[in-house]
Amino acid sequence: MTKANGNGAVPVREGQRRSMQQHAQGPAAMLAIGTANPTGVVIPQDQFADDIFRMTKTDHLTQLKEKMKRICQKTGIEKRYFHVNEESIGANPEFLDRKLPSLDARIDMVSTAVPKLAQSAATKAIAEWGRPATDITHLVFSTYSACQAPSFDLQLATLLGLRPTVSRTILSLNGCYGGGRALHLAKQLAENNHGARVLVACAELTLVCFGAPDGSNLIGTALFGDGAGAVIVGAGPFSEGERPLFEMVSATQTTIPRTEHVLGMQVSRAGVDFHLGIQVPTLIGQNVKQCLIDTFGTDAPCSDWNDLFWAVHPGGRQILDNIDTVLKLEPGKLAASRHVLREYGNMSGATIVFVLDELRRRRKEAGGDNPLLPEWGAMLAFGPGITIEAMVLRAPPLHE
Ligand SMILES: CCCCCCCCCCCCCCCCCC(=O)SCCNC(=O)CCNC(=O)[C@H](O)C(C)(C)COP(=O)(O)OP(=O)(O)OC[C@H]1O[C@@H](n2cnc3c(N)ncnc32)[C@H](O)[C@@H]1OP(=O)(O)O
Numbered sequence: 011m012t013k014a015n016g017n018g019a020v021p022v023r024e025g026q027r028r029s030m031q032q033h034a035q036g037p038a039a040m041l042a043i044g045t046a047n048p049t050g051v052v053i054p055q056d057q058f059a060d061d062i063f064r065m066t067k068t069d070h071l072t073q074l075k076e077k078m079k080r081i082c083q084k085t086g087i088e089k090r091y092f093h094v095n096e097e098s099i100g101a102n103p104e105f106l107d108r109k110l111p112s113l114d115a116r117i118d119m120v121s122t123a124v125p126k127l128a129q130s131a132a133t134k135a136i137a138e139w140g141r142p143a144t145d146i147t148h149l150v151f152s153t154y155s156a157c158q159a160p161s162f163d164l165q166l167a168t169l170l171g172l173r174p175t176v177s178r179t180i181l182s183l184n185g186c187y188g189g190g191r192a193l194h195l196a197k198q199l200a201e202n203n204h205g206a207r208v209l210v211a212c213a214e215l216t217l218v219c220f221g222a223p224d225g226s227n228l229i230g231t232a233l234f235g236d237g238a239g240a241v242i243v244g245a246g247p248f249s250e251g252e253r254p255l256f257e258m259v260s261a262t263q264t265t266i267p268r269t270e271h272v273l274g275m276q277v278s279r280a281g282v283d284f285h286l287g288i289q290v291p292t293l294i295g296q297n298v299k300q301c302l303i304d305t306f307g308t309d310a311p312c313s314d315w316n317d318l319f320w321a322v323h324p325g326g327r328q329i330l331d332n333i334d335t336v337l338k339l340e341p342g343k344l345a346a347s348r349h350v351l352r353e354y355g356n357m358s359g360a361t362i363v364f365v366l367d368e369l370r371r372r373r374k375e376a377g378g379d380n381p382l383l384p385e386w387g388a389m390l391a392f393g394p395g396i397t398i399e400a401m402v403l404r405a406p407p408l409h410e
Pocket residue numbers: 051062077080081084085086092094095184185186187216219220221229230231232233234273274275284285286287288289290291325326327328329358392393394
């Protein structure tokens with residue numbers, strides 16, 4: 011039954027209002043996943059140093075270029091996708107000089123490109139989910155490009171034709187843990203609102219951070235790429251056709267004390283500045299085990315972490331190597347993370363969605379019979395703070 015909506019008021023369905031006040035059944039689950047990348051520029055990593063120094067007219071910085079080549083070889087990346095291209099760099103020479111103001115021009119460009127990229131990923135997730143976009147009750151959008159209000163969450167809701175009562179949240183500058191944070195929030199929303207269906211969207215364009223290579227930005231410039239991921243999250247009862255891909259069993263957020271200076275981003279008049287401390291991979295390695303024990307509680311498989319499947323944000327090759335070492339993981343346990351790093355680079359908050367997508371693809375391909383992908387798993391994402399988002403996952407048998 012729909013209430014009268016005189017004077018342009020939004021229609022409210024009574025049943026909907028009642029049911030949203032009740033809790034859902036069981037843990038939330040991911041019901042569909044979509045990903046997207048810009049179609050314009052794909053740069054092979056072995057060509058990246060030559061391309062970026064040429065595009066930014068810094069070929070004369072020969073030592074820096076040699077260092078960039080050395081770093082690129084060690085990243086475990088083969089190619090990355092970018093929205094920005096030689097033409098747009100040429101048209102905005104202020105992007106190359108951090109002393110010049112360029113924030114307005116960058117915001118201008120991302121304000122259409124970010125929601126469109128998110129739309130591409132979300133459209134795929136909604137199509138896989140099989141229900142109309144108007145059945146989405148909540149939207150959680152994460153990006154490091156949001157510097158205005160109303161923001162990308164409203165633009166995406168409009169592009170997708172979501173209903174006017176959709177409950178929107180935007181997460182800004184969460185960096186590489188943004189996808190993990192958005193999924194954690196979506197779990198809480200879905201479990202606490204009967205019938206809720208949450209669209210998680212993460213879209214990242216390096217355009218807001220991009221600059222000419224210098225002594226401080228080489229690592230970020232060698233690692234980051236552009237992409238978007240979307241996930242539909244909901245809890246039971248499930249409607250016909252809805253099938254949980256990953257149950258989201260429990261989740262924690264941990265901040266490593268006294269590390270706020272190690273990893274960070276800041277909006278400036280020249281775009282978004284970032285800082286990646288050299289200690290990041292070591293700090294994550296030292297803290298990840300305790301963080302997992304806290305997330306699993308008494309069920310923690312402390313004796314052998316190989317009993318799980320792993321969805322780890324590939325922040326950098328060294329981070330994955332350190333996790334392999336401290337958890338004593340068998341070769342291949344982080345294969346989905348390494349695959350995503352190799353094919354796309356680090357797409358900050360969106361990357362974890364690509365890893366989940368790759369895991370479910372591998373699971374399906376093996377008919378649920380891949381020993382590296384058991385029923386229970388862990389998801390990890392890291393970012394400024396240093397913050398670690400961790401989640402216990404369960405992949406229901408394919409025919410459950
Ligand atoms: C059209 C084109 C457009 C392009 C646009 C691109 C724009 C990109 C901008 C996007 C920025 C986005 C920022 C987002 C910020 C959020 C970040 C996060 O939340 S989480 C992010 C989490 N991710 C991370 O924190 C990255 C994790 N790091 C790694 O995975 C690895 O360190 C590695 C793969 C980068 C290098 O492999 P590894 O085995 O370590 O190799 P080696 O030991 O041999 O070192 C090679 C050289 O690199 C040096 N060096 C190393 N690190 C640093 C540093 N931090 N600092 C400085 N230098 C560093 C080292 O000293 C050596 O120098 P040299 O002796 O040759 O002179």
